[in-house]
Amino acid sequence: MIFKKNGAIKIIDKDALRNKKIDNIIYNAVFNKESTIKEASRWLIRNAGNKLGIVSSSIQSLYEAMGKKEYKGFTVPAINIRGLTYDVSRSIFRAAKKNHVGAFIFEIARSEIGYTDQRPAEYMAAILAAAIKEGYEGPLFIQGDHFQINAKKYEKDKNAEINTVKGLMKEAIEAGFYNIDIDTSTLVDLNKPNLTEQQRLNFEFAAEFTAYIRSLEPKGITVSVGGEIGEVGKKNSTVEELRAFMDGYNTTLDMKGKGLKGISKLSVQTGTSHGGVPLPDGTIAKVKLDFETLKNLSRVARDEYGLSGAVQHGASTLPPDAFDKFPETGTAEVHLATEFQNMIYDSSVFPQDFKKEIYDFLKNHPDIKKEWKEGDTEEQFFYKVRKNGFGPFKERFWSLPSEVRKKIGEELEVKFEFLFKKLNVIHSKEIINKTIKPVEVVLPNPPNLA
Template sequence: MLYHTKEDLLNDLKNVADIQKNGTVLVLNKEVLRNKKMDALVYNAVFNKEAALRDASRSLIRNMGNKLGVVSASIHSLYEAMGKKEYKGFTVPAINIRGLTYDVSRAIFRAARKNHVGAFIFEIARSEIGYTDQRPAEYSAVILAAAIREGFEGPVFIQGDHFQINAKKYEKDKECEITTVKKLIKEAIDAGFYNVDIDTSTLVDLNKPNLTEQQRLNFEFAAEFTAYIRTLEPKGITVSVGGEIGEVGKKNSTVEELRAFMDGFTDTLSRKGKGLKGISKISVQTGTSHGGVPLPDGTVAKVKLDFDTLKNLSMAARDEYGLSGAVQHGASTLPADAFDKFPEAGAAEVHLATEFQNMIYESKVFPQDFRKEIYDFFKNHPDIKKEWKEGDTEDQFIYKVRKNGFGPFKERFWNLPDNVKKKIGEELEAKFDFLFKKLNVVHSKEIVKKTIKPVEVALPNP
C-alpha cells in the first residue's frame, strides 16, 4: 500500500487524477477516487516514511478536495450570524478524534450526509496532538480524505482545540511557552485549521483582588494570540477564534467573570490594531471535567451540569458582546438525556471526545488480545505508570490513561481487520446520528450554505 517512488504515486492515480507540472490537479474519475484509491492515498499521507511522498499525498488530498467541493473553512461567519440572533436553537458539535481517525471521520460524514448536517467541527487539542501522534497537517489530510471517501460536499471545519498555555512551563520560561503556542498556531493554520480555540484560562489567578486582575493574563494573552492569528490568515478567510474564561474541571464560571474577560480582551485587542476581529465564542466551566470522573469499577460518575449557568453565560455573550454564545467542554460522557438541553440553554458549541474513545476500546468486536497488549503497555510504561495514583483501582487507572494508546499503536489501530473497523464505524455512526439530532443540527447544511463562503487554499505539490 505504501508508495516507494513518485512514479508509484502517479501510476496509482493514473486515469483518476491529472497532476500537472504547475501543481494543478484535475479529478478525472471521482467515483474511482472515492474508493480504494483514497484509502491508499491517505495511508501514505500518514505512514509513508519518505517526507516528499507523505507531503505529496497530503497536498493531493487537499487540492483534489477543493475540486470536489470538500473545502477546509472557517465557521466564523455562521457564528457572527448567531451573535446577531439570525440563527438559534442548535448547538454545534466539536468532535475530537484520538484514534482510528479515518474510520471515525467517515462515520461522522455518513451521519452528516444522512441528516443534512453542515454545522459540525473536527478538532484536536494541543495535548492530544502529542499523545495521539497526529500533527495538524496529518490530521487535516485524514479528515478531508474521509469527506472525499464518503462523498460529502461542503465546508469542512477543522479546529485547534485548547491551544493552551501550560501554566507550569509558562512559570519556568514565559517566552519559550508563548513561542511554542505561536508556532503551533502557525502550523495549524498552514495545515487548514481555520478555527482556533485559544486557552489561556490556565493563567487565571483567583487569588488576585478583583475579577479584572484575576483574568488579566488570560485576556492579555488571548488578545495577543488573536492579533497574531490575524496576521496568518489566507486571503479571504477570517479564522474563527475562541477564548476561555474558566479552566475545565475547576470552579464554575460567572457572568461577571465573562464581562471582566471580554472588556479586558476587547480593550487590549483594540490597542494591537485597528479593526481587528475578536473572538466569536467563549468557553466556560459549568460542572464537567475532561474525560469524566472514573469510579472504582471503571464506569463514569454522573455529573450535575449547571444548565442555568450555561444559559446565563450564553445570553450575556450574545446580548452584550455579539458572540455566538458559550462553549461547553468535556460533555461526551454526559447521560443521553442531557444533550438536547444544550440548544435549550443557547450554547453555541459543545466539545465531545472521550466517549468515542471509550466506544472503540469497549466495542464487542475490538480484539481482546490487542486490548490486553495496550493495557499491559500502560502498566509497564515508566511514565504512564506514574499516573496510577494511590487508592485507584486498575480499572480507574486504565480508564484515565487509555487515551495514550492511540499514538504508540496508531498503525495497529489503522490496520485492524476491515470487519472490525466496519462494525465500530457503524456503532459510532449511530452515536453521531443521535448527537446530531439531540443538538438540533439536522438540516443545518442549508444554514451553512447561506452563511459560509469557502475559500479554496491550494497546497503546492512537492
C-alpha cells in the same frame, strides 16, 4: 484517477478516486516512511478536496450571524478524534449526509496532538480523505482545540512557552485549520484581589494570540477564534467573570490594532471535567451540570458582546437526556471526545489480545504509570490513561481487520446521528450554505512535484 496539470490537479474519475485510490493515498499520507511521498499524498488530498467541493473553512460568519440572533435553537458539535481517525471521520460523514448536517466541527487539542501522534497536516489529511471516500461535499470545519498555555512550562520559561503555542498556531493554519480555540485560562489567578486582575493574564495573552492569528490568515479567510474563562474541572464560571474577561480582552485587542476581529465564542466551566470522573469499577460518575449558569453566560455573551454564545467542554460522557438541553440554553458549541474513544476500546469486536497489549504497555510505561494514584483501582487507572495508547499503536489501530473497523464505524455512526439530532443540527446544511462562503487555498506543489 488524478494527474497534475499546470501546477494543479484534475480529477478524471471521481468514482475511481473514492472507491479504489483514496484508501491507499491516505495510508501513505500518514504512514509512508518517505517524507516526499507523505507530503505529496497530503498535497494531493488537500487539493483534490478543493476540486470536489470539500473546502476547509472558517465557521466565523455563522457564529457572527448567531451573535446577531439570526440563527438559534441548535448547538454545534465539535468532535475530537483520538484514534482510527480515517474510519471515525467516515462514520461522522455518513451520519451527516443521512441527516443533511453541515454545522459540525472536527478538532484536536494541543495535548491530543502529542499523545495521539497526529500533527495538524496529518489530521487534516485524514478527515479530508474520509470526506472524499464518503462523497461528502461542502465547507469543512477543522479546529485547533485548547491551544493552551501550560502553566508549569510558562512559569519555568515564559517566552519559550508562548513561542511554542504560536508555533503550533502557525503550523495549524498552514495545514488548513481555520478555527482555533485559544486557552489561556490556565493563567487565571483566583488569589488576585478582583476579577479583572484574576483574568488579566488570560485576556492579555488571548488578545496577543488573536492578533497573531490575524497576521497568519490566508487571503479572504477570517479564522474563527475562541477564548476561555474557566478551566474545565475547576470552579464554575460566572457572568461577572465573563464581563471582566471580555472588557479586558476587547480593550487589549484594540491596542494591538484598530479593527482587529475578536473572538466569536467563549468557553466556560459549568460542572464538567474532561473525560468524566471514573469510579472504582470503571464506570463514570454522574455529573451535575449547571444549565442555568450556561444559559445566562450564553445570553450575556450574545446580548452584550455579539458572540455566538458560550461553549461547553467535557460533555461527551454526559447522560443521553442532557444533550437536548444545550440548544435549549443557547449554547453555541459543545466539545465531545472521550465517549468515542471509549466506544472504540469497549466495542464487542475490539480484539481483546490487542487491548491487553496496550494496557500492559500503559501499565509499564515509566511516565504513564505515574498517573496511577494511590487508592485508584486498575479500572480507574486504565480509564484515565488509555487515551495514551493511540499514539504508540496508531498504525496497529489503522490496520485492524476491516470487519472490526466496519463494525466500530457503524456503532459510532449511530452515536453521531443521535448527537446530531439531540443538538438540533439536522438539516443545518442549508444554514451553512447560506452563511459560509468557502475560500479555496491551493497549496503550492511540494518540491518533489515541482
